[in-house]
Amino acid sequence: MPVILKLLTAALFTCLSLAAYGEKLRIVTEPWAPYVYDEQGVMHGLDYEATVIVFQRLGVEVQWQFLPWKRCLAMLEQGQADGALDIFHSHDRDALLLYPSEPLSEVEFVLFYANARPHLARRLDDLQGLSVGTSPGYLYGAPFSDSTLFKREPAPSHEANFGKLLLGRIDLVITDRRVGQHVIKAMGLEGMVSQAPIVISRQQQYLAVRRGAGMDLLAQRFAAELKRFKQEPAYAILSEKYGAIPDITASGHTVEQQESSAQ
Template structure:
């Protein structure tokens, strides 16, 4: 009897939460473009993460909107509490005061070095080759990358820990740009020699730009990195912590049901 009462209370609580959510304002998710996970297609924001978020928030009766911005502008909205969640944001201690990080990731990234196919080297050993040959490396300004990346390309003062405030002190091999599309155009025109990016995102972006025959990649994984969708602590959205917990629970269920993989396959196959 006690278990039945407890189950009834949980169901009533969840139903009440969802009913309350349906009457609330739109939920704003921001981020930078990371095709095929989130990107602009004309006036619409589309992608794998967009489909996942849309599916889950529909179940939760919460209207959701998406906004793609350069990373620095998106992060500014997070700091100021002008967004409710942010796509594809890796874990960093410095971000913890601003974000509620779920344990469940939205997607797992595998980073490789992309190259101009016409200039591809016969032998390539990852960071070692790039450093020894003094290759120009394209990066996205404001992206944290992996600790191994900064060890290979330390700041001019010798620091090997990412610091977004030290843009002017970047390793001289690193060449910053605003986003992935600009980096691929620079790669195609030989303004940089390599560009570190997620393998799926890179291939998809090159295809979108019509550069898939000009851009290749070295099949040496630099690192893998999980990307969750954190929720914004300063969000004005009611019960943001409850929303975060409910979303994560439903994301786990989506993966277990096979629907998550179906969404991935829709974009990648």
């Protein structure tokens, strides 16, 4: 039997086995606008909508659940979830998770500061003695996570981090460039918060699934269909819908986004 036919047959059996037991693929994620978020009870986002379309084409039904990211990781480890949306690849998770070869998107972690207390950090050394708001369970890259130059203070949500920033309880917030701009706009903080020049890291986001019977083949089929969808006009329209928001700088001018590169 040709290899491609074997893959198609195995993926079909995986889908049929889920349907036979009346089960849906249980996917967990944390609100991460504009990649995935809930708006008045309706889920939206670039990566969410792309994933929905891909699974529809594969004939796989999905049950979605929004949780704090640390809880998402715990549910994966405990077998209470089948996969996670918008997760970074970590070799520490390879024994537990399968990552499709095609990423959903790429994030760029940057720092934001309150205009009333500017910190124009251009390198990690500039953060010495400062406190940076983080999100539990997020991977920012070893240079940032292992540094002893500054304090890392977790908060339960991105909104909470920006609230602490405005109150002066922390000096900076680290998050994805587009996510930060989305939160700033949603909270009405334009003119109050700006982005520092430094780029902490760039990382690709995936739809990862727990290892199990048929899951490796499902991951391969997901990657192939996602890659195919990305080449269609429908994906270009979706990407434009959730395109990057111009950066907010201390001077009020727009700066160009640096060229992305996978780590």
